[in-house]
Every structure is written in structure tokens, then in C-alpha cells.
Amino acid sequence: MxxxxxxxxxxxxxxxxxxxxxxxxxxxxxxxxxxxxxWQTTMGLSFGSASFDLDxxxxxxxxxxxxxxxxxxxxxxxxxxxxxxxxxxxxxxxxxxxxxxxxxxxxxxxxxxxxxxxxxxxxxxxxxxxxxxxxxxxxxxxxxxxxxxxxxxxxxxxxxxxxxxxxxxxxxESLAVVSLVVAAALLAAIMTLRWLRIWRPPAYIVLGFALWVATLESGVxxxxxxxxxxxxxxxxxPTDTKLLRADEAVHVFTNDPSAEAAREATRTLRRAVxxxxxxxxxxxxxxxxxxxxxxxxxxxxxxxxxxxxxxxxxxxxxxxxxxxxxxxxxxxxxxxxxxxxxxxxxxxxxxxxxxxxxxxxxxxxxxxxxxxxxxxxxxxxxxxxxxxxxxxxxxxxxxxxxxxxxxxxxxxRGGVCAPPDAEPEEELPELLAEPVGPDDHVRGPADAPVTIVEYGDFECPYCGRLHPILDELLRKNSDVRLVFRHFPLRTIHPRAFPAALLAEAAAKEGRFWEMHDTLYDNQRFLTDTDLARYADELDVEPWSDIPGQSAPITRDEESGRASGVRGTPTLFLNGVRYQGDMDLRSITKAVESARQST
Missing domain, CATH: 1.20.1530.10 (Na+/H+ antiporter like domain)
Structure with a gap:
């Protein structure tokens, strides 16, 4: 927005x-x-002997x-x-x-x-x-x-x-009490329609115009x-239910295109927003x-x-x-x-x-x-x-x-952060500095021939877009495993570090990936209240051991910097930096290449 x-x-x-x-x-x-x-030309409306005009x-x-x-x-x-x-x-x-x-x-x-x-x-x-x-x-x-x-x-x-x-x-300057009372009554009528969940545009248009006239006459x-x-x-x-209904309506139209299905899909999509x-x-x-x-x-x-x-x-x-x-x-x-x-x-x-x-x-x-x-x-x-x-x-x-x-x-004077294309070029390491170990968060088989290491940030919108892509990749490739490492951009994304702390709290309960998915599915809602709700839903103690929760985050950040990570998301395939596009087709092609080289 x-x-x-x-x-x-x-x-x-x-x-x-x-x-x-x-x-x-x-x-x-x-x-x-x-x-x-x-601009002083008068224009107005008249109804019989009654008239209303303004310049x-x-x-x-x-x-x-x-x-x-x-x-x-x-x-x-x-x-x-x-x-x-x-x-x-x-x-x-x-x-x-x-x-x-x-x-x-x-x-x-x-x-x-x-x-x-x-x-x-x-x-x-x-x-x-x-x-x-x-x-x-x-x-x-x-x-x-x-x-x-x-x-x-x-x-x-x-x-x-x-x-x-x-x-x-x-x-x-001055108030006309009668007009003000009428305006208040019209506003109350509009609020009543809203409370009753009556969504007829003509009703709101008529009442809104009448309210505007009454307010103008009142002096306000x-x-x-x-x-x-x-x-x-x-x-x-959008609620999950509305999104599901919209998806079903689009699916129905895709399978059987018709005017009625198109109308239903349009109506359902509109209601989702x-x-x-x-x-x-x-x-x-x-x-x-x-x-x-x-x-x-x-x-x-x-x-x-x-x-x-x-x-x-x-x-x-x-x-x-x-x-x-x-x-x-x-x-x-x-x-x-x-x-x-x-x-x-x-x-x-x-x-x-x-x-x-x-x-x-x-x-x-x-x-x-x-x-x-x-x-x-x-x-x-x-x-x-x-x-x-x-x-x-x-x-x-x-x-x-x-x-x-x-x-x-x-x-x-160097007081402004330049965009990436304005920064001096830097020779970044091509290899992962810290190999995957027992303390890493791993999704997929331990003996997978292809390992993707992602340095991510829970508030980063690009990481949010990558999340379903990697899920789809893992679903289609059973011989690929994903390793997630924290790299919260604290100065740009103030909510990323608290979210990472919550993910580590969930990890202590063996529920890291559940929390990982929850945080990415709700990227727009990462306030302290939201995080507390996610912790309650997964039965996690969110802030029971902050030093213990922050230690793996710091470790991931250090390994990321040593590996040349400067932003998120950054991927390594079998320990080598991935430099292609962050879409399913490009990453899949890179995975196939890594699989053949093993």
C-alpha cells in the first residue's frame, strides 16, 4: 500500500x-x-422553489x-x-x-x-x-x-x-444548531448501516451527499x-477463508471458463479485499x-x-x-x-x-x-x-x-546510505565460510546430495517472496535439504531480530520450522503483540532465555558476514554462492547443476 x-x-x-x-x-x-x-461563477441545484448554489x-x-x-x-x-x-x-x-x-x-x-x-x-x-x-x-x-x-x-x-x-x-466561525443536529442524525444513520453490515452504495451516496449539505449549512x-x-x-x-474461496473460484473458472464462473470469481476476489x-x-x-x-x-x-x-x-x-x-x-x-x-x-x-x-x-x-x-x-x-x-x-x-x-x-560527506548500485564494488567470497553443522536448522534428508543454505530475515519482503518458492522446490525435489540461518537486517527491519528470537525459542521446543513458516506467512504482522500470539498458538515460551536465544542468531550473523552476505536473501548451493534470479525455475536449474556435479 x-x-x-x-x-x-x-x-x-x-x-x-x-x-x-x-x-x-x-x-x-x-x-x-x-x-x-x-471561479466566481455561480452553479447550483434547484428543486421547485428550493435552491442550493455555490460559486x-x-x-x-x-x-x-x-x-x-x-x-x-x-x-x-x-x-x-x-x-x-x-x-x-x-x-x-x-x-x-x-x-x-x-x-x-x-x-x-x-x-x-x-x-x-x-x-x-x-x-x-x-x-x-x-x-x-x-x-x-x-x-x-x-x-x-x-x-x-x-x-x-x-x-x-x-x-x-x-x-x-x-x-x-x-x-x-458560527454554528447553525438545526443543521448540525440534522448532520449528526445523518452521520448516525451511516454508522448504523455500517453496524448492520448493509453495503448498498446508493444508500451511502445519498446519505453522504445529504450529510455534506447539512454540514455545509451548519457552519462546520x-x-x-x-x-x-x-x-x-x-x-x-484477507482471512484464510476468503483467500481459500477466492482461490477455489479462480480454479473453477480456469477449469470451466464461463460468464457465470467469471462473475463469481470476480465477486469472490473483490470480497477478499x-x-x-x-x-x-x-x-x-x-x-x-x-x-x-x-x-x-x-x-x-x-x-x-x-x-x-x-x-x-x-x-x-x-x-x-x-x-x-x-x-x-x-x-x-x-x-x-x-x-x-x-x-x-x-x-x-x-x-x-x-x-x-x-x-x-x-x-x-x-x-x-x-x-x-x-x-x-x-x-x-x-x-x-x-x-x-x-x-x-x-x-x-x-x-x-x-x-x-x-x-x-x-x-x-558520506552521511547518506547509497543504494547498492551506487556503492563501491566489493569482492565477495564465493564459498560458505561455515559448513552445515548439528546446530543448524535443517529441513530435508540429512544425506541429501544438494544443500541450500539460506541467510534470511523474517521482515525482509524478498525473503517472504522466496519462502513459498523454496517450499515448492523441496516438495518437488526429495533429495534437496534447506538450511536456514538468521541474518536480521536490524537497522532496516526493526522487527526482524525479535522475530528471530521467537524462532529460536520455538527451536528449543523442537518447533523451529513451524514458527519459521508462521512468521513468513504473517510478515505484515510482527509487532510484539503479534509475536506473543504466535508463541501462544504454538505453546512456546517466547522470552524465557534471551541470551540463549540470541547466541545462535549472532553465530549465524558472523558466519554470514564471513561468507560475504550483505543482504537478504542470500543462498549457497552446496557451499557455493548462488547468483541467479530468485525464482523457482532459476533455482531449480541451479539445483540440477549442483546435483550433477556431486
């Missing part, structure tokens, strides 16, 4: 940037007057952006239940960093505007634009490892939640409803490639004539927004990252160094979508809005430049 999110967000950055430039060119062209007149800008800001925040709600729900936010150790640092990245920019802004006419705009520099930040990281490329993207994405999710809370509390910004409904959408991991994930797949491209760019087109059109620029250069609003994004975000996120690490409140998702974290803190000062959104809520005067928007554009540009400089300096 994270990889798909990265791909969509970074890919949509160019569209968002294009829409922003188009809005600026339009507003500053000889036809600049048509920019405002177009185009408000249809975008209050309507389309509700869908944008609905997608954010879906992402929050997924990450909280199945993804990155499940592990409190991993959300502690980015959560505090996000809080610092909102408090310090607001303080910087208020230092220049407290008591003045622009004081209400303190919320403008608090939010980070995820699409632009991930787009900037894509430009940085190899200087930014994926764990930093995960860290910043988690930070952005927390940032979005806090921004929504701030909008709800501080930027709601309707985008809050978007994020609330997104959080309410069901998300779950949660509604949340299906909606994200459907709506996320629309949100990233259409809604946000249209929002930028409707709101980023600032006139840069001489008078506007002269006013902005001395305007405390412009300076406050720009300084909040450039300095406030950098200082707030840096301090918010250092504090929880200092006091042990959490861990980072990988082997990150301060050069990377400071670069990430700097580019997080790129504030655009939510910043422009709050400008529209905070200020009514178009000239004041223009000053704030100039601050957003200048502060975001300077933040991007500062981040690029920091990443380059960190790279030049």
Missing part, C-alpha cells in the same frame, strides 16, 4: 506543479481579470476537497489498523515531529503578526503538502532512502489529522465529514491527478504586479507564512525528532542519519494544498489572501531549495 501511495503521489506532482503554473500564468496574463470572474471555487474547495479528505481518512484508517501506524514504536517519533512541525511555524507566524489584522492566519504555515514533498524526494533520488519516505509519510498523516482538528476548532467545514467517513470505512486483512483498499485504489488517482490540481488551479492564481510584490515584501503576513514554512517547519520537525529519540519514546523505520532527517525536515516546509485551503478560511480580504499566498509560494520554494542543499551536503 505504501509503495502504491509513493508511486501515485510522486507521479502526480508534475500535474500539480503544472496546474499551479497555469493558475499563475492565467492570473498574470492580459486576461487575468477572467481568472477571478470564472465554482467553493464547489472545488468545499465539494471536491471533501473527496480529497475522504481519501486521507481512508489512508489513516488503513495505516492505523494494518499499516505503519499499528506499531507505536514507529509512530512515536514522526508524531512528535509533526506536532513540533505545527507548533513552531505557528509561533514564528504569531511572533510577526500577534495582535495585528493577520493574526488569524497562524494556521496557514502549519501543514505539509505530501504530494510536493514526495515529488521533491523523487528528485533527490538516491540521496533519500525509502525509510525516510516512510517516516515523512507517517509524519504527513499525523500532520493531516492535526490540521483537520485545527480547522474544526479554530476556523469554524464539510471536508471534516470527508475524513470522518473515510475513517469509518471498513478495512481488514477490504472496501477501504478498493476505494483507495479507485479514488486515489482521481484525488492526486484531478482534484488537487483543480484545487491548485482555482486557488494559486496570485497576481505578481509591482504593487502586490512591494506590499508582500514588507507584509508581516507574507513574511510570517514564509518564515513559518522555511524556518518554523525545519526547527520544529528537527526538534520534534530529536526529543523522542533522546528519551526513547520511539524508533525510526530504518538506518536513517541526521543528514537525511534534516533534509526531510527542510522539504516538509513545502506547504501548499492545506495551506491554501486555510487561507480561504482565515481571510476574507482578497488582498490579504494574495499576501498569504505569496508567502506560501516563496516559503515553499525556499524550503525545497534548502532541503536540496542539505541532501547534497549529507551525500557529499
Amino acid at each position: 505504501l509503495r502504491a501511495f509513493f508511486k501515485t503521489e510522486t507521479g502526480s506532482t508534475s500535474v500539480l506543479l503544472g496546474a499551479t503554473l497555469l493558475a499563475l500564468l492565467w492570473a498574470n496574463s492580459p486576461w487575468g481579470d477572467t481568472y477571478e470572474s470564472f 465554482l471555487r467553493h464547489w472545488v474547495n468545499d465539494g471536491l476537497m471533501t473527496v480529497f479528505f475522504f481519501v486521507i481518512g481512508l489512508e489513516i484508517s488503513y495505516e492505523a489498523r494494518l499499516g505503519q501506524l499499528r506499531d507505536r514504536r514507529l509512530i512515536g517519533v514522526p508524531a512528535v515531529a509533526a506536532l513540533g512541525g505545527m507548533m513552531v511555524p505557528a509561533a514564528v507566524y504569531l511572533a510577526l503578526n500577534a495582535g495585528g489584522p493577520g493574526a488569524g492566519g497562524w494556521g496557514v504555515p502549519i501543514a505539509t503538502d505530501t504530494a510536493f514533498v514526495l515529488g521533491m524526494l523523487a528528485i533527490v533520488g538516491a540521496r533519500c532512502p525509502e525509510p525516510l519516505r516512510v517516516f515523512l509519510l507517517t509524519l504527513a498523516i499525523v500532520d493531516d489529522v492535526l490540521a483537520i482538528i485545527i480547522i474544526a476548532i479554530f476556523y469554524t 467545514h464539510p471536508t471534516l465529514i470527508g475524513i470522518a467517513l473515510g475513517i469509518l470505512v471498513f478495512v481488514y486483512a 477490504s472496501v477501504n483498499e478498493r476505494l483507495q485504489l479507485l479514488l486515489h488517482p482521481w484525488s492526486s491527478y484531478v482534484i488537487v490540481p483543480v484545487f491548485a488551479l482555482a486557488n494559486a492564481g496570485v497576481r505578481f504586479d509591482g504593487e502586490a510584490l512591494r506590499t508582500a515584501m514588507t507584509s508581516p503576513i507574507t513574511l510570517g507564512v514564509a518564515a513559518g514554512l522555511l524556518l518554523g517547519k525545519f526547527v520544529g520537525i528537527s526538534l520534534g525528532t530529536w526529543l523522542p529519540l533522546k528519551f526513547g519514546w520511539g524508533i525510526l523505520p530504518g538506518n536513517l542519519v541526521w543528514g537525511q532527517l534534516l533534509g526531510g525536515a527542510a522539504v516538509s516546509g513545502i506547504g501548499f494544498t492545506v495551506a491554501l485551503f486555510i487561507v480561504d478560511l482565515a481571510f476574507d480580504d482578497p488582498s490579504v489572501q494574495s499576501q498569504a499566498k505569496i508567502g506560501i509560494l516563496s516559503g515553499s520554494l525556499l524550503a525545497a531549495l534548502l532541503g536540496g542543499v542539505i541532501f547534497r551536503l549529507a551525500w557529499d
Whole structure:
């Protein structure tokens, strides 16, 4: 899910940037007057004598952006239940960093505007634009490892939640009680349908639109409803039963292709995946490639004539927004990252160094979508809005430049881990340094002519993909045995070592391979709670002898390093390093070659 999110967000950055430039060119062209007149065009619905209308800008800001925040709600729900936010150790640092990245920019802004006419705009520099930040990281490329993207994405999710809370509390001017009661009743109706497990899309669409109208009339910004409904959408991991039914349906269609079998297979496959994930797949491209760019087109059109620029250069609003994004975000996120690490409140998702974290803190000062959104809520005067928007554009540009400089300096000083193709070449040993012995974990006959030694990591996704391949290989080749040795990449996969400890605890009960299979079958669920559940299911004492459990792991790591293991999975066939593709066909071919050479 994270990889798909990265791909969509970074890919949509160019569209968002294009829409922003188009809005600026339009507003500053000889036809600049048509920019405002177009977006102020009224459009509405009428039912007899009743009517409901908004201008185009408000249809975008209050309507389309509700869908944008609905997608954010879906992402929050997924990450909280199945993804990155499940592990409190991993959300502690980015959560505090996000809080610092909102408090310090607001303080910087208020230092220049407290008591003045622009004081209400303190919320403008608090939010980070995820699409632009991930787009900037894509430009940085190899200087930014994926764990930093995960860290910043988690930070952005927390940032979005806090921004929504701030909008709800501080930027709601007045409330219409009757409309608010109606909205509450409609929300209760939607929650009742969810509780009754009634999944009829028309019912949700009608109630959702009515809820949006009632919320808009109540004075509460309707985008809050978007994020609330997104959080309410069901998300779950596919159960074994649903996966089995899906597999059976596909098998039926494969054996007897027909329209009815195809329909049943499609229906069963859809049910195996949660509604949340299906909606994200459907709506996320629309949100990233259409809604946000249209929002930028409707709101980023600032006139840069001489008078506007002269006013902005001395305007405390412009300076406050720009300084909040450039300095406030950098200082707030840096301090918010250092504090929880200092006091042990959490861990980072990988082997990150301060050069990377400071670069990430700097580019997080790129504030655009939510910043422009709050400008529209905070200020009514178009000239004041223009000053704030100039601050957003200048502060975001300077933040991007500062981040690029920091990443380059960190790279030049060796502070960033380069990808494998950027590392200097190393002559690695071809032979296994430590032969298979009685303390190894062996699956297969002791006299097998072919022995595969795997150095693996229980959290490594590539090891997870290899696991069923090796199982299939052993099933088809009774004269092959598999030896598993631990090589947890502790700095990249923080859950790998605790999982290895549990596997060794199971080994003391003679159940290593059962636990081995359980851990690989549940790679996405390796928190302490999950590990304790697996231990209970297999009747294993998980942490009874940690020194004794860690000793074989350390021994495997030492033998791996001596054998030239630098990543996982690494295989040795009859003591010789395997350098082919990690697929069944390639490994089978190598096994046949090893069998013939014995």
C-alpha cells in the first residue's frame, strides 16, 4: 500500500506543479481579470422553489476537497489498523515531529503578526503538502532512502489529522444548531448501516451527499465529514477463508471458463479485499491527478504586479507564512525528532542519519494544498489572501531549495546510505565460510546430495517472496535439504531480530520450522503483540532465555558476514554462492547443476 501511495503521489506532482503554473500564468496574463470572474461563477441545484448554489471555487474547495479528505481518512484508517501506524514504536517519533512541525511555524507566524489584522492566519504555515514533498524526494533520488519516505509519510498523516482538528476548532466561525443536529442524525444513520453490515452504495451516496449539505449549512467545514467517513470505512486483512474461496473460484473458472464462473470469481476476489483498499485504489488517482490540481488551479492564481510584490515584501503576513514554512517547519520537525529519540519514546523505520532527517525536515516546509485551503478560511480580504499566498509560494520554494542543499551536503560527506548500485564494488567470497553443522536448522534428508543454505530475515519482503518458492522446490525435489540461518537486517527491519528470537525459542521446543513458516506467512504482522500470539498458538515460551536465544542468531550473523552476505536473501548451493534470479525455475536449474556435479 505504501509503495502504491509513493508511486501515485510522486507521479502526480508534475500535474500539480503544472496546474499551479497555469493558475499563475492565467492570473498574470492580459486576461487575468477572467481568472477571478470564472471561479466566481455561480452553479447550483434547484428543486421547485428550493435552491442550493455555490460559486465554482467553493464547489472545488468545499465539494471536491471533501473527496480529497475522504481519501486521507481512508489512508489513516488503513495505516492505523494494518499499516505503519499499528506499531507505536514507529509512530512515536514522526508524531512528535509533526506536532513540533505545527507548533513552531505557528509561533514564528504569531511572533510577526500577534495582535495585528493577520493574526488569524497562524494556521496557514502549519501543514505539509505530501504530494510536493514526495515529488521533491523523487528528485533527490538516491540521496533519500525509502525509510525516510516512510517516516515523512507517517509524519504527513499525523500532520493531516492535526490540521483537520485545527480547522474544526479554530476556523469554524458560527454554528447553525438545526443543521448540525440534522448532520449528526445523518452521520448516525451511516454508522448504523455500517453496524448492520448493509453495503448498498446508493444508500451511502445519498446519505453522504445529504450529510455534506447539512454540514455545509451548519457552519462546520464539510471536508471534516470527508475524513470522518473515510475513517469509518471498513478495512481488514484477507482471512484464510476468503483467500481459500477466492482461490477455489479462480480454479473453477480456469477449469470451466464461463460468464457465470467469471462473475463469481470476480465477486469472490473483490470480497477478499477490504472496501477501504478498493476505494483507495479507485479514488486515489482521481484525488492526486484531478482534484488537487483543480484545487491548485482555482486557488494559486496570485497576481505578481509591482504593487502586490512591494506590499508582500514588507507584509508581516507574507513574511510570517514564509518564515513559518522555511524556518518554523525545519526547527520544529528537527526538534520534534530529536526529543523522542533522546528519551526513547520511539524508533525510526530504518538506518536513517541526521543528514537525511534534516533534509526531510527542510522539504516538509513545502506547504501548499492545506495551506491554501486555510487561507480561504482565515481571510476574507482578497488582498490579504494574495499576501498569504505569496508567502506560501516563496516559503515553499525556499524550503525545497534548502532541503536540496542539505541532501547534497549529507551525500557529499558520506552521511547518506547509497543504494547498492551506487556503492563501491566489493569482492565477495564465493564459498560458505561455515559448513552445515548439528546446530543448524535443517529441513530435508540429512544425506541429501544438494544443500541450500539460506541467510534470511523474517521482515525482509524478498525473503517472504522466496519462502513459498523454496517450499515448492523441496516438495518437488526429495533429495534437496534447506538450511536456514538468521541474518536480521536490524537497522532496516526493526522487527526482524525479535522475530528471530521467537524462532529460536520455538527451536528449543523442537518447533523451529513451524514458527519459521508462521512468521513468513504473517510478515505484515510482527509487532510484539503479534509475536506473543504466535508463541501462544504454538505453546512456546517466547522470552524465557534471551541470551540463549540470541547466541545462535549472532553465530549465524558472523558466519554470514564471513561468507560475504550483505543482504537478504542470500543462498549457497552446496557451499557455493548462488547468483541467479530468485525464482523457482532459476533455482531449480541451479539445483540440477549442483546435483550433477556431486
